[in-house]
Amino acid sequence: MSFFNRVNEYANEYHTLKSNETLAKEKEMPGKAFFIKNNNILAIPREDGDCRYPFGQNGFNYWVYASGYIHSNEGLFSPYLRASEGQEPKIAFFAGFKGKEGYKVIPILSVPVMDEQVQTERYTVFTKASAYYVTEAEGITFAIRTFVDADKKMYYTVSATNNTEEKKEFFVSSYFNPFLKNAVMEGAENRWFRQATVMPKNEGQNLNNFLIEVYEERDRGAMAPNYGVFTRHLTLSEGAELVASEETTSRNDYVGGVRSSLHTPASLYKGTFGDTKKVATFTEVSVAADMLHLILEKGASMREDIVMTYCFEDEDMEVAIRGGSTPEVIDEAEEAIIKAEAMHGENMKAVFGKRLSGEIKEEVFNAFFEHLKKQVEFCSVIKGYIQLSSFSLIGIRDVFQALEGLVFYEPEVAREKMLEALNFVQPDGRCPRQYSLPRFEGDTPNMDLRPFIDQGVWVISTIATYLRFTQDFNFLNETCGYYDFVNDKAHLAKKSDKTSSVLDHLFDIMNYLLTNRDHDYTKCVCALYGDWNDALDGLGVSKRKDREYGTGVSVMATLQVYQNCHEMIELLEILDTEKYADKIAEYKQAMVEIEEGLVKYAIIENEEGEKRLVHGWGDERSYFVGSFDDPDHESRDGITSNAFWVLAGMYDKDMSIKDTILGAYDRLGSKYGLKTFEPHFEKGTPGVGRIPNLPKGTAENGAAYIHASTFGVMSLFRMGETERAWEELSKCLPFTHEKVSVSPYVMPNSYGYNEEKQIDGESMQDWQTGSSNVVLKTFIRFVFGVEPQYKGLWIQPSMHIPFATTEFALKVRGTNLVLKYSNNETGKRTFKINGEIQEGIYDDVMKLKKLWISNEFIVNNKEIVVEILD
Structure with a gap:
């Protein structure tokens, strides 16, 4: 053209929208923006x-x-x-x-x-x-x-x-x-x-x-x-x-x-x-x-x-x-x-049919999904300096979370980026918080070397997802280098002479994570500089002047390391159980210790017998965050420990904690989604780092920080609370609100709310935010229900989907997988594979019937059409 x-x-489409109010409402997003033909975006200043x-x-x-x-x-x-x-x-x-x-x-x-x-x-x-x-x-x-x-x-x-x-x-x-x-x-x-x-x-x-x-x-x-x-x-x-x-x-x-x-x-x-x-x-x-x-x-x-x-x-x-x-x-x-x-993302397509309920407009939703894929790709392959500043680098945690979503539709690109990032790990398995690419051979690149404990946990989980989905076990034999971290505060690192395989890098990372636990007391993972919630960076501070970090714990990171142990055990048993018997035994023992420590110390109870999952605690358990009595003497809930209790598998051991988690979500709820903390932290709150410096109701300090909100949404889907999951998911999406201060066709990082400061829905930024990959993975794993395993795939669509139909197409190792869902309100789930009725398996955790597709079936069929009839 x-x-x-x-x-x-474009002029014709603009004038059509201007003159046809009904059509405009179907295509409209907040912020004077509309989806038009070919999923293009028309925005009015x-x-x-x-x-x-x-x-x-x-x-x-x-x-x-x-x-x-x-x-x-x-x-x-x-x-x-x-x-x-x-x-x-x-x-x-x-x-x-x-x-x-x-x-x-x-x-x-x-x-x-x-x-x-x-x-x-x-x-x-x-x-x-x-x-x-x-x-x-x-x-x-x-x-x-x-x-x-x-x-x-x-x-x-x-x-x-x-x-x-x-x-x-x-x-x-x-x-x-x-x-x-x-x-x-x-x-x-x-x-x-x-x-x-x-x-x-x-x-x-x-x-x-x-x-x-x-x-x-x-x-x-x-x-x-x-x-x-x-x-x-x-x-x-x-x-x-x-x-x-x-x-x-x-x-x-x-x-x-x-x-x-x-x-x-x-x-x-x-x-x-x-x-x-x-x-x-x-x-x-x-x-x-x-x-x-x-x-x-x-x-x-x-x-x-x-x-x-x-x-x-x-x-x-x-x-x-x-x-x-x-x-x-x-x-x-x-x-x-x-x-x-147009070719980008062709390996994964989604179409939502007529909406049955809720605020999500199907035309907008379908177009949004395409730009969500673009956003996740953008966050996956960045080379730093997006928000231009001297230390706007490439975040290990940020990139690997995004890559776990990209794996499903651009696995080759994800593979290359993972290999790039693994070259910046220290030989002891510690990952930098952020890295940059050297400008020339021998250059010392900028790095953020603050030891946020959770960087490596995302590496393990993303590589596990990649291997389950692609079966590309040769990836583990690829050779990567290391960097020696010379001076954290000066951000000084130098290229190491050491190289090893990707699998050895995974062993190094696991060793670093398991070493940095409170071995003498709780067996949980120490917070060090902080965890995923960067603003809450005070838990790791030591009470002793002779050392920088104490025994303060991040419950979220502990749960993730628990999940990492399970992921590594599964992988090693697939590779060679006998060869890796010692590693498997080590990780199984760590899981036992961590589970005991979490049950004993992360679940607290007040005088009325009410339970709560704490976010973490300070050195020597001298104070708690997300407890009945925080350092500011507030009774507070945090979202991430509750969400990851479910996502990391601890919930499967004892589902009686469900009411505790749902009660926390009730208190964390807001018109913009689940808050990261409720109530907020006032300035001067001791022991929690810089989070109180954020205004009330913004970012992580008592707002719906969408990255965290979507962890909660995932956990609701996994607990079988699918109607509530959709309700909270709808609140997270930018086009379901009356207004938005950033681009309404991609995920923002937060929605602020503070009546005193006249903040109502404003966000810090869009595009470069991890909320995008969690929303995409929620669609893949819990809405359409594709859960890759080493020996095949589970197909487990949500039991509640507020659309009459959905269709999801995915390329799986050269095979076209098409999932066609129909909501016939029969109260019973039926599966068909390539026209033949198949019996599903009931999942007690997710409260739904799911279907198993083996690797052999995938390999032997160029196209697999799965019909899910509810």
């Missing part, structure tokens, strides 16, 4: 938040916002820095119509905000490949398209189409202020080592080009340039005429001086840059900006294509300057990315 056809299609979408691959992050803000980075190198809310954007486009005095100027994006004298309508469309910004004004449809290719070239198409019966005279102007440095913020010296130059057009081009050079220290004695090359090409339809073309490299010329900004661009109001600077450096900010004066007859159109390439070598710069692309080549590049993106 051509560029103009896409613009017309708003004042209470912003929607965004990430493009790019191989570590290049290209963020586009519905507002029009755009920024990008590759590691610490930023072609464009992020502009804070309300600041002048680094990329901007304008149009101007001649008035009685000067020009009436409008931004084609919705930033910067200006005093507009022309009525406009604006909307943004996100596809998985590109973003389209459409502005309608004075009978003209303006559009900006932007996307990035695999070579990190950034593309911008500016267009205008005259939809009126009369001739239109106007200008369009583009403005680029790149950064092109390895830094996280601008400094006063930036302009000294930067130059922008207007370059002559090449043969076959009809507009001049731009070159921006930014000099940066490569080492103590050498400065080297980073290049930004802009090539431009103008295409005019019949009835379109270019009247005049201007370029400038001077920001001062563009905005009117050092006191002005893009909010008041003096040159645009005049309709000319005047006596422009073709070279700008040292004394002012140098930019790449143009102004094209045009005449369009009825139905005529124009498009200007701008391609930005960044590079670091003279030869590459010269190739880029000579390499202007035609509109046809640019459109083909977009089409190729669209097709490539």
